[in-house]
Amino acid sequence: MFIALVGIALMVTTACTAANDAGPTSDERAPTGPVGPVPDGLDDFYGQRLDWGDCAPYATTGIAEQTFAAPEVECALLEVPLSYEDPDDETIEIGVLRTRAQGDRIGSLLVNPGGPGVSGMEAAASLRFSPTINKLGRRFDIVGFDPRGVGASKPTVECLTDEERDADRADDGEVDGTPRGVKEQEAEERAFARKCEKRTKYGEEMLANIGTRDVVKDMDVLRSVLGDRKLTYLGYSYGTRIGYTYAEQFPGNVRAMVLDGALDPEQNIVDSLVAQGQGFGDAFAEFAKWCAQRQDCALGKDPAKATERYQDLVQPLVDDPVTVADGRKLSFEDATTATVQALYSEQLWEKLNTGLNELQRRRGETLIGLADQYNERGPDGEYSGTQDAFAAIRCVDDPRVTDRDKILAAQRRYAEVAPFLDSGNPISDARDACAFWPVPNTSKPHLPDVDGVPPVLVISTTNDPATPYKAGVQLAKAMGGRLLTYEGTQHTVFAQGNQCVDQPVIEYLIDRTLPKKGLRCGE
Known part of the structure; x- marks a missing residue:
């Protein structure tokens, strides 16, 4: 199982200038219609408005009860099709949590902690304790979602x-x-x-549409509903697979993407x-x-x-x-x-x-x-x-x-x-x-086709126990991105207090300025 362990980071400083193409800049910015390109037949989903409110009813674990009690977080449910091949049939709901930007807003920073199956809502709420993420929170709404079938999303896999x-x-x-x-x-x-x-409610149909193929479609609906023309994304561990799959399916909708603790997309x-x-x-x-x-x-x-x-x-x-x-x-x-x-x-x-x-x-x-x-x-x-x-x-x-x-x-x-x-x-x-398993696989290992995607930033740790260093090297190469190497023994590293890592990542997310080639950081 791939789980990102995100700790409390040290305070860092960064520049604060960026082109504002991610979305509008105040909450009245919530779209009255779809933002950005919309696949055929999905206008109502892409143009919905979220009913933001208290997060307490969304807590499904003891940790969530604690972190969701903070007054600065707010939650909502996003409606998406159970099957994107038949969007007029059953719908399901995706739990979403955000902390609003405190300054000159660029857009939303969507976070996924990995798993697969770990709560992105809990991750986003917990990341409030990281000074690094708080720095980003001046410019971005920090947004986490529970992927379909997970946590506060409805229904869940049982x-x-x-x-x-x-x-x-x-x-x-x-x-x-x-x-x-x-x-x-x-x-x-x-x-x-x-x-x-x-x-599991909806049985085979839910299980057939639970995979990353469908999660990234939900992410693109969420991007539009949040008012962002392009996605800014931070994915840890298995969340890197969500990131590169999104980039392949929606190459024109990527603004910036950080993938920390990468999976090798070609590996069975x-x-x-x-x-x-x-x-x-x-x-x-x-x-x-x-x-x-x-x-x-x-x-x-x-x-x-x-x-x-x-x-x-x-x-x-x-x-x-x-x-x-x-x-x-x-x-x-x-x-x-x-x-x-x-x-x-x-x-x-x-x-x-x-x-x-x-x-x-x-x-x-x-x-x-x-x-x-x-x-x-x-x-x-x-x-x-x-x-x-x-x-x-x-x-x-993956194929069985x-x-x-x-x-x-x-x-x-x-x-x-x-x-x-x-x-x-x-x-x-x-x-x-x-x-x-009662349904066939919906994905298989392959190098993503990401023509048209702006350069992404991949972070790989030399002695990562869960996602080997070479996987990050391979992913950065496959996506034409930039590799940042961390020399250490741990799984994932961004926002855990290493300034050598955190500073260039913050600058990339805000300004889309890539760190220098060959950058290596240590403990």
Whole structure:
């Protein structure tokens, strides 16, 4: 899963001059009709007016309840077709949140945090705490939206109940690669796909139109409704796929675009997951080096033995999970999920070491907390729904993988590049839920055709655990854009306090002035 971890940044300064072609400059600017080009048959959608109001009713998680309570944020629902091939049929609603520009407004800055399936409304609300984004907020409305099927958008993808999700996390049968284990796992995957179809409103039709292909169409409707002739966009992680897909579908509607933590558009899902495994393997090695310098390192003083020490700690959980304070079980899956969550950012390494030390004493509270954070499980036991949406979007965004030989080859490659995640059980050739999905994929990997798109700015981190550095290099080249390199070990970097990164990005978004070629920034 690709999730951007956006932290609190340091205050920066920037120039404040820009050509105002994004849209009108006051809220009375709200369009009375479509702004910019409109695809055939969509005039009513492109020309609608949003009914902005209190954000509290839109909160679907504890974090949202806190961040949506701020008086400066306002929310609304955008109406879009369920199927753009039949816009006169059913409609659905997209949740939108904004903070209005405080100065000379250029237009809207639309933000997506990744996932797929993470709430853009929560991301935009949380970004208010970043001084860097506040700087941009003088010139832009900061706008986040929940992609179709996600969060406050209606309807949402519904697959597992909270109780079923807890049970699924506690069951480590899926790591068993024996014939019996494969059969059981595939039965669970089939059942999951059926539940998604049965429990999601509009069933197959909703699942068939949940992917990035349709999300970017919603974005273009939103662009017009916000009064912007052209889109200014900031996409993190999987949000970079939304960005380059939008640029391909609507090349004449792009004003400026920052893509941080890029996906390689040409890479198939198998190669992408193996590359991600390599990234997490490298990040684990960096964590082991950091840990070895500490007196309390749970993995010992020799980084070369860290994987072995780690497996000694977590592999017993396959057969003997640890009971935590609330009565739940810390499984092998939860322990490795917690580790992956911590490897997204060095800021979580201290917490990971604490959790591994606790595990030596048969305690699991810290690790299950990190796994809860990854799975977006609140203290009340409720899940955000991100995992359901993630599965549904992934299953239509890429061709399904059913060839068992390819699955086995990928598992072997994954075990080689991320050995710390090895359960000790036989490698499995089980097919996942996408192999049993009720609708076909609507996208496939390819280099985007972006003729006519102004230069975009791609940020790539050299030791990014989730989206490898080379993916950003590839995307910048494919889009004819500019690459900004950050040397560090984390997933995404803009608006997290590094002035070398933040300053040129702000200048690009405001003035559309690209940073110098070959710019490299460090920790």
